[in-house]
Amino acid sequence: MAGRRKRASNWRRGLQRLVLWLLLISVLLSVGLVALFRWMDPPLSAVMLQRLVSEGSPQRQHWVDLDDIQPALALAVVAAEDQRFPSHWGFDTEQILVAVEQHLDGGRLRGASTISQQVARNLFLWQGRSVLRKALEIWFTGLIEAMWPKRRILEMYLNFAETDRRGFGVAVASERYFGVSAAELSRDQSALIAAVLPNPVRFRVDEPSDHVRQRQAWILDQMRNLGGPAYLRGIL
Secondary structure (H helix, E strand, C coil), X not given: CHHHHHHHHHHHHHHHHHHHHHHHHHHHHHHHHHHHHCCCCCCCCHHHHHHHHHHCCCCEECCCCHHHCCXXXXXXXXXXXXCCCCCCCCCCHHHHHXXXXXXXXXXXXXXXXXXXXXXXXXXXXXXXXXXXXHHHHHHHHHHHHXXXXXXXXXXXXXXXXXXXXXXXXXXXXXXXXHCCCCCCCCHHHHHHXXXXXXXXXXXXXXXXXXXXXXXXXXXXXXXXXXXXXXXXXXXX
C-alpha cells in the first residue's frame, strides 16, 4: 500500500513538472515569436493558415511597408476600428465598459476589440470563440504592446486584416478593387475599404450597400474630426 501511494505521488510530481516545463516552453516560444516578428515580416498569418487547411484554396496577401501605404488609409482604419489606438495600452477599457453597460441595458453585446487585439488574433491564433482563445489573445496583445512600437502594430494590421474572401491586407484590396497601389488610394477609397472591415465577406467594396456607404461617410467625418493624418503623427 505504501509503495502504491509513493508511486502515485511520484507520478503526480512528474506530471506537475511536465506541465510546468510545457508552460515555460510555450511562454518562451511565444515571446520569441513576437520578438522575431518585430523585425521580420511574417509570410502568412495563423488565420490564413487555418483557412488554407480548411478550404484548400490559396489565400491572397501581398506585404507592403507602412511607408508605402496611403496615410489616409491608415487613418481610415484607425477612425473605423480603434480611435484611441495611439494612446491605449492594447485594451480600450473605456469602450469595454460602454459595451458592457449597453449589454446590461438590454442591448446586443458588441465587441470592443482594439487594433492590437485584432493583430494578436489574426497573426497568432485560430478563429472561433473559447476561454482559451480569449486568454491567449490577452497574452499576445500584452506581448505585442510591450515589444512592438505602435507603427509596427498598425503595419501588421494593414497587411493581415481580412479585406475580401480569401484576401488579406490593404494591398490586395486596393489592387483588386481600384487598380492602384496602396499608396495611390484616395480618401474616399480608403474610407470604403475601412468600411467593410467588420465583415469583408458580407460587406462588399465593389458592390457597396447603403449600410456600407453610410459607414464610409461616417468614417470620413471621423477622419476630419480627428484632424487628418496628423492624428497619427509619431506613428506614420
